[in-house]
Ligand code: AMP
């Protein structure tokens with residue numbers, strides 16, 4: 001079976017066939033964070049969905065080249081640095097650094113490229129694009145000094161968001177980066193400097209100013225990946241106006257179809273409302289880590305609901321993720337004990353990793369995929385209870401689980417164990433090497449009293465959270 005994905009452009013599930021004639025290379029662009037604050041876990045739902053997509057395509061042997069941009073100049077970043085009284089670059093650097101730390105905690109694969117909008121080559125590219133668009137009448141400089149995209153010049157405008165332009169009757173111009181469908185109109189490509197911009201400006205053929213948010217992504221995407229992309233993703237709130245604007249700017253510039261497949265994930269909700277900074281109903285990853293959850297648990301909670309379904313965020317949901325992970329951990333530990341030194345060679349294959357992948361082929365059907373995994377865990381646990389799983393079969397299970405884990409990235413790792421525990425483990429290892437069993441036992445009790453379970457295995461000490 002081939003990979004099938006829901007394309008927002010056609011509103012249907014389509015077979016995924018990349019533009020590459022060899023059918024291997026995949027060019028994927030993902031709108032990254034606006035670095036004016038710590039990303040909240042609603043943002044991370046979008047990045048984890050993109051991570052799932054990339055990892056699944058890679059498991060299916062596609063070669064994915066992914067770009068994730070950093071929006072480090074826009075209305076929000078400028079406002080933020082003015083309030084703090086620091087330079088824009090200094091203000092955004094703090095949140096860029098935090099973002100990369102968070103990606104690592106959540107085990108999100110790093111993109112091949114992380115371009116930032118303010119890099120001189122991209123500002124240059126934005127100016128080139130706007131100059132071209134203006135020369136062909138797709139854009140014009142208005143009386144206010146800013147340059148706008150003329151939406152009536154692009155017949156396909158509104159195709160992605162399925163807008164009926166006649167009904168909406170576009171009027172006026174829009175200078176802000178974000179707006180609703182109801183206030184459709186020509187949007188800003190280049191914003192002339194005003195006092196509120198402070199020292200944030202670049203020289204351009206239209207005088208001092210700065211780019212609009214939408215042109216930033218068109219410039220970075222086409223500069224790195226070329227005029228035609230296979231996949232472009234984001235949260236559903238990016239679909240209009242941001243992605244609609246990206247299509248208009250890019251296609252008028254290149255005369256090619258900008259993107260073949262548009263994928264959008266539904267929102268992370270809190271009490272039926274979108275989690276967002278403006279609504280004030282958000283949690284950052286840091287907030288949750290302070291409450292004792294790990295990046296692995298948060299990742300699992302965010303990945304385990306289909307990307308096109310709204311996901312209601314609750315702490316109970318995180319506890320359920322913790323319970324599911326301990327089930328997987330216990331099973332993996334048991335398989336390790338059973339497998340001992342056996343190798344998986346020559347043993348008939350378990351079909352489970354393939355069933356897992358097949359479920360994901362179907363528009364990333366994660367519920368189906370996880371159901372396969374947990375059925376498999378139940379069945380093989382039963383076989384182990386009855387002593388019916390051979391050592392070689394256990395080794396095969398672990399190898400197959402490796403395929404699943406390359407996508408879920410859910411396996412327990414030392415990274416999730418807090419520092420105090422790893423220190424105690426080290427002390428205990430030293431005590432055991434010195435045959436100081438009394439100290440070893442005391443240290444074990446300390447670890448247990450801190451809510452962790454400890455096992456001594458051939459591979460060494462293994463800890464899991466006692467939940
Ligand atoms: P921003 O930093 O606001 O540009 O958003 C970065 C990414 O997070 C975009 O792809 C948004 O669509 C996405 N996003 C923002 N809020 C949520 C949410 N509550 N649920 C899912 N995705 C979101």
Ligand code: ZN
Pocket residue numbers: 030031032217242
């Ligand atoms: Zn974007």
